[in-house]
Amino acid sequence: MSTGAPTASTGTSSLHELGAALQRWAADGVGVVRVLERHGFGTVESGQLVAATAAGSAAGVVYRGTLDAAAVPLAAAAVDRADTREAHVSEADALGAGLACAGGATLLGHPLPAEQAIALGEALERGTSAALISTTDGVGALVLTGPELEGVHGGLGSPRLDAAAVEAARGLVRRGATVTERVAVEGDELLVDLWVPVPSVLVAGAGAIGDALVAQCELLGWNARTETELSAVRAAVAGFTDADVLVLLDHAPTFDEVLIEGLRRGRGFIGALGSRRTQAARRQRLLAAGLTEDDLAALHGPVGLDLGARTPAETAVSIVAQVVAARSGRAGTALATTESRIGG
Incomplete structure (x- = not known):
């Protein structure tokens, strides 16, 4: 002191x-x-x-x-x-x-x-x-x-x-x-x-969806950046707070260690893109690496809400919508079917 x-x-x-x-x-x-x-x-x-x-x-x-x-x-x-x-x-x-x-x-x-x-x-x-x-x-x-x-x-x-x-x-x-x-x-x-912390989104991987996601975050006033190197992504996730968001676009198994460390640390929103087949294969690898079912319950994969998104821009909307819902403790369903307060 x-x-x-x-x-x-x-x-x-x-x-x-x-x-x-x-x-x-x-x-x-x-x-x-x-x-x-x-x-x-x-x-x-x-x-x-x-x-x-x-x-x-x-x-x-x-x-x-x-x-x-x-x-x-x-x-x-x-x-x-x-x-x-x-x-x-x-x-x-x-x-x-x-x-x-x-x-x-x-x-x-x-x-x-x-x-x-x-x-x-x-x-x-x-x-x-x-x-x-x-x-x-x-x-x-x-x-x-x-x-x-x-x-x-x-x-x-x-x-x-x-x-x-x-x-x-x-x-x-x-x-x-x-x-x-x-x-x-x-x-x-x-x-x-x-x-009220502003979400900070880390997009791990390159591509049209990542570009659209960064653009969507900017529209919302969120911080966003893209990293493609494993070491940079690991370093960022190691310092996550509850306001931070990881969207993993890269399907390479080498990025599994980022998910393992992030889920074990228990901070922030951890999401991963990929088909059902990709998600299933990733899940088996993570279980084999020692994660539990409770650990995997915190992984948002495939990331995003079911909006019927087709384009990269629509997919980006579905992802940020899930982040908003998760931060608010909401299910992301239609307002007309719920009794929740409108507008938060």
Whole structure:
């Protein structure tokens, strides 16, 4: 653990790294800083968070590091008490960091108890949806985790307020996007930070279907890339979170080891293209390699929903549709035949 003046990690610090830090520091006490109100900057950057220990370790970023001088000491002090601080960024510093213009923010620092720090850290590291909720004066901390925010950790000091906060956050998660919002509930005002990870799709193999899949992902605002070398695919899958997706196009048995490692690790969506015959042969190889029936139940093969797809573009639609359904815990059936909420 570092000592002396705390320094935040750089703007490239990922939520994965922030989540790992929260878990490491939970037992020692963690303070967090969030954006309570912003003025200027030209764009809204939601879900920003800086965490710190009283001893000086810090992680996360607020407005691309331009507010570190205020945010990091506030987070360190917030281990013991809630407080707010005004911070401002000059035009030159803002433009240098890639922001649209100068601006300022009201920062809220407050303690994050160990249970909530661990729960939030695990969710951010795994790449699953999570929400951090407090009153606007930093009293209490409620953490919700899981695709539907079904995990509830901590509280705001009142069962009535907790129930209202959970309902508000679950309403926001249906938008499918990371947000920071102030929400009025039951006569109180809450600050809600919600993180909804964007799927990152790795296409293993080349061809028209892969090209169409990358194009479809771009349309959805998802990250996507293509790799054809076994070593590159293995390295990527080894670092998967629950928000990551593998679509294996290559039928070569040498890629079986990627499926074996991915399924055993149990993170992300693992799918493989191929005919029924190809799937059957692959299944026998994977069983012979030591995978169990439970392991294979997590493999989406042949990948995609049964839409009657014929063209590469239609096949790409069927694949991303299954990813959406899996992330939402839905079966991918017609809305008219279900009682599920429409639009999430």
